[in-house]
Amino acid sequence: MPTTELDRLPGLGPLYLRAAATTPLRRTDPSRARLPDTEYVRSEITVDRQHLAEYNRICGFDNRDELPLTYPHITAFPLAVTLMTDPGFPFPLVGLVHVANSITRHEPLSVTDSLTQRVRLSGLRAHPKGTQFDVVTETLVDERTVWTETSTYLRRGTGDPQAPGTSELAEPETTEPTARWKLPRDLGRRYATVSGDRNPIHLSAVTAKAFGFPRAIAHGMWSAARCLAAFAGRLPRSCTVDVEFAKPVLLPSRVEFTEEAGEQPGRRLFALRSSSGKAHLRGSLRTL
Structure with missing residues (x-):
């Protein structure tokens, strides 16, 4: 696999402009689509x-020297966008749906660590509602891989009814919330500022309506981070977190967080739900 080493952070503004300018050119037949095989390293x-x-404040984490479990996603995001705006990438960036995420932490990361991140694309495959692929990120400290992530995206379109979909994680059986959160109207804009993810569906009702949403929606990775912040002081040193994004969280809104022990030892199930009980996010936390 060809490797491109970057000596500075890619500018997200120019990347989004490139994505907008090349959208009409990215109409590849899914059966002929290929992912770029370049790996970006920083x-x-x-x-x-x-x-x-600021990230901790928006997502609900305490300020500590230990990095939140989801924070390396933020530092790697510009590399992921670089890959998804590569001339050889077959799909428009706007319109991709982040459907699932899996993070494994082998040891905690510190704010003082010097990180190396490697990002690549893989796993192009059919889905009942279109085509899926993965953005795979490795984070290293002193040449040790200490954190890995697989972000799964869906390009909606003609799919294969026989193909496997995104597997559904089990939800907590209890309906009694562990916590209730009120999400403000500007949450999408605030998280976009700190994360760099300025997808129009998150920024305002006006821009979200252009893509079929009645109001702006919360970022999926904000939802994942806010749920993990609720485990403050209880996250294992080594663990795997799997989340699936279901019904979008419209802003503003009120949501309920629920967690309980799973059937397997060392596993917690959690969910983010609307007041009516519909799942926005399903998650599993497992000790390694």
Whole structure:
């Protein structure tokens, strides 16, 4: 696999402009689609404490020297966007749906660590509602892989009814919420500022309506981060978190977080639901 080493963070503004300009050209027949095989690498990544504090505030984490489980997703996001705006990438960036995410942490990361991140695309496959693929990220410290992530995206379109869909994680059986959260109207804009993910569906009702949503919706990775923040002080040192994004969270809204022990030892199930009980997110936390 060809490797491209970047000595500075890609600018997301120019990447989004490239994505908009090339959207009409990215209409590849899914049966002929191929993913770029380039891997992007960025080394000597340092964490800005002010940025981390803002991320923690928006997502509900405590301010600590240990990085939140989801934070490396933020530092790797520009590399993922670079891959998804590559001339050889077959799909428009706008319109991709983030349907699932899996993170494995082998050991905690510190705000003082110097990180290396490697990002690549893989797993192009049919889905009943279109085509799926994965963005795979590895985070290393002193040449040790300490954190990995697989983000699964769906390009809606003509799918294969016989293909496997996104598997549904089990939900907590209890309907009694562990916590209730009120989400403000500007949450999407605030998270976009700290994450760099400025998808129009998250920014305002006007831009979201252009894509078929009645109001702006919360970012899936904000929802995942907010759920994990609810495990403050209880996250295992080594663990795997799997989440699936179901019904979008419209803004503003009120949501309910629920968790309980799973059937297997060392596993917790959790969910983010509307007041009517419909799942926005299903998750599983497993100790390694």
